[in-house]
Every structure is written in C-alpha cells, then in structure tokens.
Amino acid sequence: MYRINLVVKRIFDLVSSMILALILLPLWIALALWIKLDSKGPVLFKQGRRTKDGRIFNLYKFRSMVVNAEKMEAGLFNYENDPRVTRVGKILRNTSLDELPQLFNIIKGDMSVVGPRPCVSYELGDFDTLNKRYKKRFEVKAGLTGLAQVKGRNDISWDEKVGYDNQYVDNFRRI
Template sequence: MMRLNLYIKRIFDIVSSFIAIILLLPVWIGVTIAIKKDSPGPVFFRQTRRTKDGKVFQMLKFRSMVVNAENMGAGLFNYQNDPRVTKVGRKLRDTSVDEFPQLFNILFGSMSVVGPRPCVKYELGDFDTLNSKYKKRFQMKAGLTGLAQIKGRNDITWDDKVTYDNQYVDAFNKFGVLEDVKILFLSVFKAFKSENIYENKEDDSLNDEEAAKRAEEEIIRIAHMPD
C-alpha cells in the first residue's frame, strides 16, 4: 500500500506542477521583469538543500534579496525589516510567490508538493550525526508545503518544525495521499493570510547577526543531542 501511495503522490506531483508552470506563465514574465528592474543580479536564487535520505539538490526560488545575502548579516535567518530583502522581494515573500520556481524541482523529482520543507545543506550541521528525531523527517521527500508550514511556518522553533514533520511522516504512512490532500487544502488558505513570514528573535536586545548566530548554534546543538 505504501508503494502505491508513493506512486500516486509522484503522479500528482508531475501533473500538478506541469499544469501550474503553464498556467503561471504570465507570473514568470511579470516577476522576471520586476526583479530585473528592482535590483542587479539574477532572477532566480539557487541554494543547496536536502531532501529524502539527506540527498542534496539545488532548490530554486525567485531572488528576493540582494546578491550574496546568505553571507551577509543574519545569514540564513530572515527577521522583520531585513535590509537584505529588496523592495520587490518583500512583496514576493509576503505572497509566497518567491517559492513558485520550486514547481520545477517538483516536476523533475527532487521535491514533492507536500512534505517537510528542505533545510539548507549545512543548516542542521553534519547530516550523518543527526539524532533519530531529526533524521526521521528525511524519510519523505522535501515539499513545497507541509504540516509545519500550516502550523506556524517561521513563527515556531526548528524543534517544533521537526516534530510536525515527523507527525506528517507517521500520518502519511497511515493515511497515504489523503494526508497530502488535507495539508494542501489548508495551505491554500494559509498562503493568502501572509502570516508568520519572519523569524522571531530569542532576545530582542540582540541585533540580527547576533540573534542568528545564537539561533544557529542552538539548532545544531539540539539536532545532535543523544537519543
């Protein structure tokens, strides 16, 4: 039964992503023009992330920050009023349009419509030494949306995200693609609300760079705690 559910899931990924790519053609054109007029740099942002079994791939997004932003300021973290975010980029993030290029990742098989959000390759530290809780989420292919996204997106801790991701793994094993249908339905409503887009600082007295460094260290520490 699990094999059948995974087969149906993949067929849905191919069909839905292909149709969406075609229907969104005006969006591809409009966003491309807007990004090029707004700031210098490429239209697309490519980042090495992890999917099922920790396999790495190049995830696509519309560029919403200045070039080389990952090596500036808060790094992987995005707090309110982040100066690295461009004017057009802020609108893309508020509407989640910056995520649309991941439809190509879905079409070609590195991602799925529903699944745990793909972490940056080094975000959780060494993959091979992750504890069992953090490795469990990698039993499913990374998704465009997932249970953690509808439960809180960036407003919850990484540990909470992993808890929800693992709940999704268990639910898919039990209910199959019906779980994906439920999450996809709820995600549509969540996207229109533009909630929980930015991450919260543990200590508001810290600047973005200090807060990001402390958060990164804590994420990696928890991800490698003994089982």
Template sequence: MYKKIKRAMDIIFSGILLILGAIPLCIVGILVRITSKGPALFKQKRLGKDGKVFEIYKFRSMVVGAEKQGSGVYSGKNDARVTPIGKILRATSIDELPQLINIFKGEMSFIGPRPALTYHPWTYEEYTEEQKKMFQVRPGVTGWAQVNGRKEVEWPRRIEMNVWYVEHMSFLLDLKIFFKTIFKVFTNADNVNSTETAKRD
C-alpha cells in the same frame, strides 16, 4: 500506494501550473532583474529525500550575497537585505513559485517537510536516526510544521512535527495542510523570524 498517487499528482499539477503560469512567471523574473542587480532566480543547496542534496529554486528576494551579510540565514522584519520587490514576493509567497520546477523534476512535492539547508540547523550526519525519518519522503513547498508555527517554531520541535507528518501522511492530511497553507499565505502569518530557531534541546 498513496506515495505513488501523490507523485503522480505532483507531476500533473506542477506541469499544468508551469504551462499556465509561464508568462506570469517570466514577468516576475523580469521585474526581479530590472529592480535589483543580480539573477532572477536564487539557487540554494538543500537536503532532499534520503538526505540527498539538490538545488532549490526561488525568485531572488534579497540582494546578492545576502547569506553572508547581517543575520545570515535569518530574516527579520524590515531586513535591509530584502529588495523592494522582494518584500512583495515574500509577503505573497510568490518567491516560492519556481519550486514548481523542483516538483516536476522529482526533487520536491507540493506538501512535505520543508527542505533544510545542508548546514543549518545541522548537517545530515548530525540528525538523530529518529529525526532522519523526515527525509523518508520528498520535501515540500509547505508542510505540517509550516501550518503550525512556520518560522516561529524552533528546529527540534519543527523536526518532531516533520517526523509526525511522515508517520501519518495521507491524502486527507495533505488536504488539511493545503487549505491551512492558503489561509497562512493570505494572512501572512508566522512569516518572519523573530528569534533564532536552531537551538538544540
């Protein structure tokens, strides 16, 4: 029952925020375009519910082709690939706002396991059956792993927390994650990859 209620809330709130934030979102998009070469939005294939692939939307905070430069999927402190405005977008998590579109479309939720890349840390087929439980719900803009270490947590442990979330998902837990996320955003805590986190146990 909660899954249905949660989806209804996702549609309502993402729709409202897209309408109210239309002008600010357009302004941010224009700033991204005029301050660095390339599109305003960054699109990337991610693993969604049931392992289905979808395109996640973000405001582009790096130079075009950043994934093929430097440290690849990892972004450390003072990463030269991050654009000047991208530093602000990342520090404030404003770069994540286009995911309101993903939520409205039904590809994501406000809260859930953060969607992994199709190839990192592993392909869908390489996850164990236990680990695949994290794909039983829609991925989220924020989640249990994000408020308990975020980018500092190695992937095996991150997946364990994602599975735990799926098994204990409730309104109160989502509310707790929401408020902890607000705190993380304002303090910019755990928002930089200091080590490689895709090592297996």
C-alpha cells in the same frame, strides 16, 4: 500499499506542478521582469537543500535579496526590516510568490507538493550525526508545503516544525 501511495503521490506531483507551471507562466515572466528592474543580479536564486535520505539538491526561488546576502550580516537568517531584502523581494516573500520556481524542483523529482520543507544543506550540521528525531523528517521527499507550514510556518520553533514533519511522515506511512 506504501509503494502504491508513492506512485500516486508522484503522479499527483507531476500533473499538478506541470499544470500550475503552464497557468502561471505569464505571472512568472512578469515577476522576472520586475525583479530585474528592481535590483541587479539573477532572477532565480538557487541554494543547496536537503530532501529524502539527506540528499542535497538545488532549490530554486525567485531572488528576494541582494546578491550574496548569505555572506553579509546575519548570514543565513533574515530579520524584520532586513536591508538585504529588495523592495520586490519583500512583496514576493509576504505573498510566497518567491517559492513558485520550486514547481520545477517538483517536476525534476527533488521535491513533492506536500512534505517537510527542505532545510539549507548545512543548517542542521552533519547529516550523518543527526539524532533519530531530526533525521526522521528525511524519510520522505521535501515539500513545497507541509504540516508545519499549515500549523504555524515561521511562528513556531524548529523543534515544533520537526514534530509536525515527523507527524506527517507517520501519517503518510499509515495511509
């Protein structure tokens, strides 16, 4: 039954993300132009993230910060009124429109529509030495959205996110 669930989920991922990508194409073009007019640099930002079994892939987002922001000030983490976030980037982040290019990650098979959000490749340290609780979330593909986002997004601790991610893994395996 689990294998059938995986096939059905992959079909859903492909069909829904391709339809959304086509429908949203005019919006993507407008956002790309807006980003280019607002700040120098590429339209898309790519970053190494972890997905199923700890595999690293390039996650795509609309760029919402200045180029090389990770190498400045707070590094990986951003904070309220972070000067590295562009004017357009602030709007993209508040509306989650910066996440739209991840539909291509779903089409490629790196991600799923629903699953634990993919963490930055080096965020948790060495994957091989992660404890069982933190590693469990990597038993399924990373997702565009997941239970942790529904339950609190950035308002909950990393430990709470892992708990919700693991709850999703358990529930998916039971279906």
